[in-house]
Structure formats: C-alpha cells, structure tokens
Amino acid sequence: GKWNRDFCFGGNPEGSAATNADKLLEDSGLDYTTLRLPWLNDRPEVKYSITHRHDTYVGVSGSRQSMADVVLKIVADPTFGSRDSLGIADPLSL
Known part of the structure; x- marks a missing residue:
C-alpha cells in the first residue's frame, strides 16, 4: 500500500487528479x-474482491481476466456499480 501511494500519488492520494x-x-x-x-x-x-467509494482499497494486483x-x-x-467508484483487487494479493 505505501509503495503504491508514494509511487502513484506522491504519498497523497486525497489530492490526486x-x-x-x-x-x-x-x-x-x-x-x-x-x-x-x-x-x-x-x-x-x-477471482477478486470489490471495495466501494469510501472503503479502504484492499489489494495490490489483479488478473486481467x-x-x-x-x-x-x-x-x-x-x-451494477452505478454512481460508485469500484476498487478491484485479487484476494490472493491481500
């Protein structure tokens, strides 16, 4: 999680584009x-898990399938997912 936040958002996902x-x-x-x-x-x-808009994103990778x-x-x-932000991740990567 921390590496992703730092790499993708400069440590600040709340202020990202x-x-x-x-x-x-x-x-x-x-x-x-x-x-x-x-x-x-x-x-x-x-095989995946879904998180919703205000849930903490869980996972680091997922299959293309x-x-x-x-x-x-x-x-x-x-x-399905209407007016929502869906986080998708492989439960194996939790």
Whole structure:
C-alpha cells in the first residue's frame, strides 16, 4: 500500500487528479462508474474482491481476466456499480 501511494500519488492520494476527478463525477448527477484498477497480472483465474467509494482499497494486483469480468458485469447490468467508484483487487494479493 505505501509503495503504491508514494509511487502513484506522491504519498497523497486525497489530492490526486484521479481522486479529484472522481469527486467531480460524484457531484455531477451523472450516471457513471469509475474503476480503481490494481497492477495487472496474468493469473488465469477470475477471482477478486470489490471495495466501494469510501472503503479502504484492499489489494495490490489483479488478473486481467478479473478486470474484464467486472466490466462485463457492468455492461450486462448497468445498475451494477452505478454512481460508485469500484476498487478491484485479487484476494490472493491481500
């Protein structure tokens, strides 16, 4: 977690462009879903945990197949993750 915060956000995820953009979407009234993706790996299995907007992000990596599974769920059911920021991570990396 600390390495990711330092590397991706300069130690300050609350002031990052991604966090600020997510806040603008939340306040906009639009129907949207943002995805907080981890470092991707090539594990073949679809296995992940999801955290929501104000939950602490858990995990450091996830399989490409797992990320695709979440996107397909959103396409099949647009209410899944609607007006939310979904953090996706491989539970093996917890």
